[in-house]
Amino acid sequence: MADGRPQEVTEDQRQAAQLIWDYHHMRHELRPCDAAIALGCNDLGVSSYAADLYRSGLFPTLVFTGGNSAATINVFPRGEAVHFHEHALALGVPARAMLLEPKAANTGQNIAFAREALSAAGVRPRSVLLISMPYMERRAFATCREQWPGIDVVCASDPLSFDAYLKGMGDEESVISMIVGDLQRVIEYPKLGFAIAQEVPEDVYVAYKSLVRNGFTRCLLSS
The missing domain is CATH 3.40.50.620 (HUPs)
Incomplete structure (x- = not known):
């Protein structure tokens, strides 16, 4: 990514992102609202x-x-x-x-x-x-x-599969970076009073850390 070209996504990275994608879904049953x-x-x-x-x-x-x-x-x-x-x-x-x-x-x-x-x-x-x-x-x-x-x-949200969403958006590296960035916000924002806390399963957190180590960092909060 340093030369501006999208990072090639490996199958292991895609599977890690799938875990986080699944976690982000609340799986609420649709029903009438006001x-x-x-x-x-x-x-x-x-x-x-x-x-x-x-x-x-x-x-x-x-x-x-x-x-x-x-x-x-x-x-x-x-x-x-x-x-x-x-x-x-x-x-x-x-x-x-x-x-x-x-x-x-x-x-x-x-x-x-x-x-x-x-x-x-x-x-x-x-x-x-x-x-x-x-x-x-x-x-x-x-x-x-x-x-x-x-x-x-x-x-x-639109009930698309992870693979369908990746193909539709056209830039796997960018989408995975956004998914990683959203999880960081789920973790960090409660400490700032922006959101209520959410439990993050261990396997999801491990997947998140591995993707950060592998450079999917463009949407992370500035430190």
């Missing part, structure tokens, strides 16, 4: 899946939240939420069913600002469906439980 929040990111599939869930009748109100980050500014120059909102409109989700929150710069703000947007619209949900990238489910859950105590949280 509102949904689609978390901004670099994956437009989140918006597509949110539209699918809306059409399934799982919620009446959908909030798209997210401004920009270094990872998304070139992909979604007008902001994650804006592009996600437009995509959902094109997929047939009515404007009256959607709220737009275009300022959040991190997951904590996604939750806090989406909550404010719902309240401003007169929606005070008792349950919320969090829609995220597949490997972000656990961090989204832990963050929401810290930032919005008492809310009933259900997590959802």
Whole structure:
């Protein structure tokens, strides 16, 4: 990776990443909720899946939240939420069913600002469906439980296999680095008051440390 080329991923590294991928999934059963929040990111599939869930009748109100980050500014120059909102409109989700929150710069703000947007619209949900990238489910859950105590949280993401997601995103090294970075945040953010603590199984932690040693570090927090 030092010369700028993607790192070749070995089968052992792929299996280690699969362990972490599986851990990130909360495996919540989908059920109707009072509102949904689609978390901004670099994956437009989140918006597509949110539209699918809306059409399934799982919620009446959908909030798209997210401004920009270094990872998304070139992909979604007008902001994650804006592009996600437009995509959902094109997929047939009515404007009256959607709220737009275009300022959040991190997951904590996604939750806090989406909550404010719902309240401003007169929606005070008792349950919320969090829609995220597949490997972000656990961090989204832990963050929401810290930032919005008492809310009933259900997590959802496009039910793709790990291999299918790798192929769809097209850059295995980058995806595995993001998966590793998310696990670091699951581990570290509770210490900073950003999220509730999550138990990390030993085999998942060993897989995480091995991938860090092998250079999948581009999405780790700055020390």
